Amino acid sequence: MNSVAYVTVDVFTSERFSGNQLAVIPDARGLTDGQMQNIAAEFRYSEVTFVLPPQDPANTAHVRIFTPTMEIPFAGHPNVGTAFVLGRQGDIFGKPAGDALRFEEKAGIVEAALTRDAEGHVIGTSIFAPQPLSLGPQVESETIARCASIEVAAICVTTHAPVIASVGLPFAVAELADLETLGKACPNTAAFAEAGRRYSPEDDQFALFLYTRQPENPWHLRARMFAPLDNVIEDPATGSASGALGALLTTLLPDTDAVIEITIEQGVEMGRRSVIGVTAKKSGGDIQSIRIAGQCATVMSGAILL
The missing domain is CATH 3.10.310.10 (Diaminopimelate Epimerase; Chain A, domain 1)
Incomplete structure (x- = not known):
């Protein structure tokens, strides 16, 4: 055989x-x-x-x-x-x-x-990510809350509203208020299906990347990723989403030139801790490269x- x-x-x-x-x-x-x-x-x-x-x-x-x-x-x-x-x-x-x-x-x-x-x-x-950062539509906080089974008030919009971001593969990216809320998040498949029809009409796929910053070090993040429509209830580490998030956060900085080193921990709640290193290089106001390492x-x- x-x-x-x-x-x-x-x-x-x-x-x-x-x-x-x-x-x-x-x-x-x-x-x-x-x-x-x-x-x-x-x-x-x-x-x-x-x-x-x-x-x-x-x-x-x-x-x-x-x-x-x-x-x-x-x-x-x-x-x-x-x-x-x-x-x-x-x-x-x-x-x-x-x-x-x-x-x-x-x-x-x-x-x-x-x-x-x-x-x-x-x-x-x-x-290195194969594509530059591209941003799709903003996603309503209510949609994020339903998908993650959390309260709308726990979604932070100060730095950015929830948004579809991609450096080769799209994700809905949203910041949460604290680790406790991140830990409580649980995917609601029906809500994901509804979001997929609305935000990804071509294939109905909708993946959600949630993160929170650590107050003592804003460039050390904790994250979780859910994609139940793709039979991935939760992913222990998502480099493509991490790269998109790193590029997004670096884009939002007022500096026209910057090299930002970000550490993203993921999979902790699953018992499969992952450490993802992201380096975003910005020059002349534009992201020049997104490096993902581990x-x-x-x-x-x-x-x-x-």
Whole structure:
């Protein structure tokens, strides 16, 4: 019986059984779209990546990303984890991996750089978002409150109103008043379905990224992400949403030039603490780059029977 090899890693953590789970198929040649979707549904992780030879030989690989229900154009932790796996592997379709990788994805080219320890072992990755920050419509606080099962008064609008933000994958982003409210948030699937029809009419998808700032350090955030319409009740780490949030907050600063370092903790309420580093560079009033970084830990390897 035919089979395909896989590796799983925990992303945005240095410890196994923390962070965000990811399955990587390092050589997906020969798999059909249907097989890829079935494999992603079988793992039931928030995403699974499938690595194919690049269409342009100047790039490292063509990477496809599937959630349990659909293919998506970009995501943060799948890129961080995939680069980590390929860097550890050392060979990508007969070529040395190197420390700088370029992935072809639906959202564009994703550049990744490997992080190594003092002994030269790959321990993590940083990636650059493939698209500049784009903002969609503002989302009514009442909609956010219904989706998260919280009070409208707990949603902060001083810095920004809830809004759809994207650097390759869109999320509704909203700030909450405190950690207690963040901890109480619980997704209401019916409210998400209603929000999807209103704010994402093409595919009815609506994902919500909630965060709160820590008073002693406003650039150290805690966050949670819910996407029940995509069979992801809660995500332990969402790099693409973190990148969009970092770009949004940096855009709102009065400074025309700035480099902002943001640390985002996510997954704490799930028992899978993740630490996401975001660096947003602003020049001449515009965001020039959004870097998303984190460590990884290898967990399992094996074969999937086809």
